[in-house]
Amino acid sequence: MPTPQDVVDASVHYQGEQTQSTIPSLLSVIIDTNPRAWSALNNTLTLTQAVANALVFTNAHLAGDNANEVSIIAAHCNRAVWLYPTPPRRNTNAEAAQPPLTGNEFPKFAEIKHSVFTSLRELVSETTEADIKSTTTTQISGALTLALTHINKTSISLTTSRGAGYGGGPTTGSGPVATSTDGLPGLNARIVVLSVSDSNPAQYITTMNAVFAAAHSQIPIDTLCLRGNPTFLQQASYLTRGIFIRAKEPQGIVQYLMLGLNRLPPSFEFASETSPNESSGKKGGGRGGTPFLLPNAELVDFRAACFCHRRVIDTGFVCSVCLSIFCEVPSEGECLTCKSKLQLGNYGARPVVA
Amino acid sequence: MAYQAEPSYQLSDYLEKLSGATLRKLYLQPSTSFAIFRQILSPLAQSFVQALLCMPGPIPVSKLDVWVRPDSRRARDYALATLRSLSIVQITGHGKGNPNVVQLSTNFQKSLRRALESGGDHRTFGIPSTSPVDAEITIDSLDKYSTKKWEEILHYVVNSVGGLDDGGSTGAHRSGPAPSVKRLLLEGHLVKARPGTNRMGITKPGFTFLLQKTNAQVWTLLLLWLDMAERAERASGSSSPSVDMLSFLFMLASLQLGRPYDADALTEARRNMLPALIDFGLIYINPRMPRQYYPTRLVTTLTSSISPLRSVSSGFSAIAAGTSDDVSSLGGVSKPSSRQEGIIVETNNRIYAYTRSPLQIAVLSLFTNLESYYPGLVSARLTRESIRRAISFGITADQIISYLGSHAHQEMRNFARDRMIAAVLPPTVVDQIKLWQLENDRITATPGFLFKDFENPDEYLAIANYADEVGVSAWRDDARQMFFAKKHEPIRDFMKSRKKASE
Structure with missing residues (x-):
């Protein structure tokens, strides 16, 4: 057995009781509220049920730690709307904003529920027939962008406020220092999309921009697809190392959420989980140390939409300068994005077989 | 030096000592289950509970293996052991051949579901007063x-x-x-x-x-x-x-x-x-x-990881300064207090504490030699004598280090972050404090239980390995087939289930 003197030597510094602090997690839930899709689903699952189940999921996230936060966004057919937290409004009285406390629920849960259902009712009543007729899909790219901006804002506010001298800042523990080098400082964020609509090729570029922004900040986009074929979200999950689940039984939504989309924050470290006498603080490979095996992605549809007519295409033309995709040769061989003059060569000629 | 196990006043230890029946009674109240989920359980244990919460019936323990990466088995076992000792999950076996199954204990499952679904009429989250409110109380x-x-x-x-x-x-x-x-x-x-x-x-x-x-x-x-x-x-x-x-x-x-x-x-x-x-x-x-x-x-904030008032040091005056409106945007995260608060530790063992709190100065004086006072700043020095004095009071080096670490000045945190070092305090100072303690304190005592006289080597290995996995093993000697564990409850359970399985 080593003597205590052996424990301290020049090469191994004592690391024992350094301050441990948890990084808050922010869960952004995007609920696709496309009226057409929900009316098609109405026999199996109503929007109200789905939202109630999504709230159980967000409550479980909030229950994990006091510092955890959620945001909930509706992706409607013509716009994306905040359900929680709601932007401050000019003409509401403070009374209506506060839910009555019953003593049956945790105050924060009541607040979120109240806010979500009030905003949702407003959204539904404001939707006109023309809005529904105008499109068959949903504003997923707008909702993703809203979620990302909110995450970014929260992260900034956290780092600056912590930076101002609050004890137990995000960078005290040994783990956070290592993990916050890329991605967002001081915040674990993830986005969960409840999808019911097909992807709209018209939103290909905007969606992909949002997805790359998320991938850059290491924010996983998880998708629970209840209906339809959200090609771009499938790609989003693939690119951001998210989880994509296609729900075969939409009624079981709460199980899909609680079980399938159950993930630990990436900064979660084994050292805190295991006994102190075990020093193998190994981190799980590329997944940032989560001890969970994630469900395998099904075959991802990688097809892109062209930049000229927003068609989803298998084969197309690519600008050799800016890599824009076109379904047909642009007029006069000029790239629509970067205006480069392109030469087609002898397109369509038979290949020479030697 | 006399070593005795001191009674532990940590919530998790306290709860683990309660009997299963008492715990199950506790779990009847949704707010209790909720608070325990929030306060006691580690993130992994929380994830297990979350996943099991919506299961209609028990599932085989082996299913858990499918969720967890193979190299995280220790973490899994440790989390499960905690959940078991708190009677939150039940693991039951049905004799040989049938696999062990795991499920949440009924009371806990019901209560937590009610808390999360915010339904029912149990009124365990406090009844608000309807009488007029005194506007002065903010x-x-x-x-x-x-x-x-x-x-x-x-x-x-x-x-x-x-x-x-x-x-x-x-x-x-x-x-x-x-x-x-x-x-x-x-x-x-x-x-x-x-x-x-x-x-x-x-x-x-x-x-x-x-x-x-x-x-x-x-x-x-x-x-x-x-x-x-x-x-x-x-x-x-x-x-x-x-x-x-x-x-x-x-x-x-x-x-x-x-x-x-x-x-x-x-x-x-x-x-x-x-x-x-x-x-x-x-x-x-x-x-x-x-x-x-x-x-x-x-x-x-009893059930949150965020320190409510910041701890002793933190200059209580800071609280009054600005924590009123943080409820709006980011509920749990307290707003920053003054930028200047905190302790700076230099590699030459000098300490500068930016504080006005007499309490923090009093605490610092327990283990440092105070040198000079300025308005809002105290300079002090860690010396061999000051540390030895503190140790003679019964303070341990770990306590001093964690105190300095958790109250470090923001500049020190920034310094460590910019250089990508995990340790906020200068390693030389930390090591020195440890060494000073070791001068008179050469033994660490671990209260626990010695397990020996096993029936056969296989039994020894299985049980000792299990103790390692759940993290209660303090020492083992394979040659003499004995090991020492900090807690005996999980091992007792394991031995029981082993016996049952072999019947």
């Missing part, structure tokens, strides 16, 4: 009130340190905590009467108490209080009230800061607890409206 005033109360208690403990000039330097403003709190501190052996005088002296657990985070301090006092109440009840022969008391505390922890709650809606037993909680500063009752009680930040 979150600010509640914070000031609880801070003052808690500071009084800590001052009482700090001032009882021997050899320090108390009274004069640390503020003559003290009226001290309520007599009941003084008695509690004495009974809990956080302070003890110094022989020959009528003054109090701090004890080793007292130092531990002092250097903890505020949250842990509150729990320590509350559990001491529960213990005391239980002893008193047992002496008078009535049944143990601790389950109800604990449930009440968990309920208080889920209340909303700044709202009045209805005292009349409480049971009589719970109403009787209010005066004691007022003495701790956990709740506030306006003398003009005795039927309303307000929870303070001390109690509403």
Whole structure:
């Protein structure tokens, strides 16, 4: 057995009781509220049920730690709307904003529920027939962008406020220092999309921009697809190392959420989980140390939409300068994005077989 | 040096000692299950509970293997062992051949689901008062009130340190905590009467108490209080009230800061607890409206990882400064206090503490030599003598290091972050403090249980490996086939299930 003197030597510094602090997690839930899709689903699952189940999921996230936060966004057919937290409004009285406390629920849960259902009712009543007729899909790219901006804002506010001298800042523990080098400082964020609509090729570029922004900040986009074929979200999950689940039984939504989309924050470290006498603080490979095996992605549809007519295409033309995709040769061989003059060569000629 | 196991006043240890039946009774209340989920369980254990929550029936334990990466088995076993010891999950086997199955215990599952679904009519999250509200009571005033109360208690403990000039330097403003709190501190052996005088002296657990985070301090006092109440009840022969008391505390922890709650809606037993909680500063009752009680930040953050008032050091004055409007955007995260607060430790063992709090200065003086005072700044020096003095009081090096680390100045954190170093404190200083302690303290004691005389090597290996995996093993000697474990409950369970499986 080593003597205590052996424990301290020049090469191994004592690391024992350094301050441990948890990084808050922010869960952004995007609920696709496309009226057409929900009316098609109405026999199996109503929007109200789905939202109630999504709230159980967000409550479980909030229950994990006091510092955890959620945001909930509706992706409607013509716009994306905040359900929680709601932007401050000019003409509401403070009374209506506060839910009555019953003593049956945790105050924060009541607040979120109240806010979500009030905003949702407003959204539904404001939707006109023309809005529904105008499109068959949903504003997923707008909702993703809203979620990302909110995450970014929260992260900034956290780092600056912590930076101002609050004890137990995000960078005290040994783990956070290592993990916050890329991605967002001081915040674990993830986005969960409840999808019911097909992807709209018209939103290909905007969606992909949002997805790359998320991938850059290491924010996983998880998708629970209840209906339809959200090609771009499938790609989003693939690119951001998210989880994509296609729900075969939409009624079981709460199980899909609680079980399938159950993930630990990436900064979660084994050292805190295991006994102190075990020093193998190994981190799980590329997944940032989560001890969970994630469900395998099904075959991802990688097809892109062209930049000229927003068609989803298998084969197309690519600008050799800016890599824009076109379904047909642009007029006069000029790239629509970067205006480069392109030469087609002898397109369509038979290949020479030697 | 005499080593004895000191009673632990950490919530998780306390709960693990309760019997399964008591725990199951506790879990009947949704707010309790919710609070335990939030406070005690590690992220992995929380994930397990979350996943099992919506399972209609038991699932085979082997299914868990599918979720968890193969190299995380230890983490999984450890999480499961915690869940079992708290009677949150049940693992049952049906003899040989049939796989063991795991499920949440019924009460816990029901309660937590109700808490998360925010349904039902159980009213365990506190009944708000409908009477008119006194506009003077704001979150600010509640914070000031609880801070003052808690500071009084800590001052009482700090001032009882021997050899320090108390009274004069640390503020003559003290009226001290309520007599009941003084008695509690004495009974809990956080302070003890110094022989020959009528003054109090701090004890080793007292130092531990002092250097903890505020949250842990509150729990320590509350559990001491529960213990005391239980002893008193047992002496008078009535049944143990601790389950109800604990449930009440968990309920208080889920209340909303700044709202009045209805005292009349409480049971009589719970109403009787209010005066004691007022003495701790956990709740506030306006003398003009005795039927309303307000929870303070001390109690509403009982089940959170974020320190409510920042710990001893943090310059309590900071609290009053700006924590009122943080509820709006990011609920749990307290707003920053003044930019200047904190301790800077230099590699030459010098310490600069930017603080105005007499309490923090008093705590620092326990283990440093104070050199000079300036307005808002104290400079001090860590020396061999100062550390040895602290150790003779019963303070450990770990406590000093964690204290300095958790109260480090933001500049030190930034410095460490910019250089991508995990340690905030200079490693030389940390090592030196450890070495100074080792000069007179060459033994570490681990209370526990020795397991030996196994029937065969296989049995030894299986059990010793299991002890390793769940993290209770402190030492093992494979040649002599014995090992030493810090806890015996998980091993006992494991041996039982092993025996059952082999039948």
